[in-house]
Amino acid sequence: MKDFLKDNLAMPNEAPCDLLIECRSCSVENMVADYVTSMQIFCSQCRDPLVDDDIIETHVEYVCQ
Numbered sequence: 001m002k003d004f005l006k007d008n009l010a011m012p013n014e015a016p017c018d019l020l021i022e023c024r025s026c027s028v029e030n031m032v033a034d035y036v037t038s039m040q041i042f043c044s045q046c047r048d049p050l051v052d053d054d055i056i057e058t059h060v061e062y063v064c065q
Contacts, residue, residue, distance in 0.1 A: 021050050024058060 016034035023030060023043040030050060032041050041050045052058075 021059065023048060023050060 014036060016036050019032040019035035019041075021030055021032065021041075022028070023046060025048040026043060026046040028043060028045040030041070030044050032039075032050075035041065042048065043050055
């Protein structure tokens with residue numbers, strides 16, 4: 001999964017970033033500090049994985065400067 005995300009996400013580098021992602025299962029927004037693509041992250045409410053292999057089809061990336 002790490003290689004898939006690294007090859008397919010439009011992230012400019014491997015520098016940690018803050019990630020705000022909505023859980024597909026329970027719709028809770030989760031804030032993940034210092035996220036890197038090698039991390040496995042889970043919803044704080046329902047504990048479902050937040051980043052799956054189909055993230056490209058299910059999420060839209062916004063980068064704040």
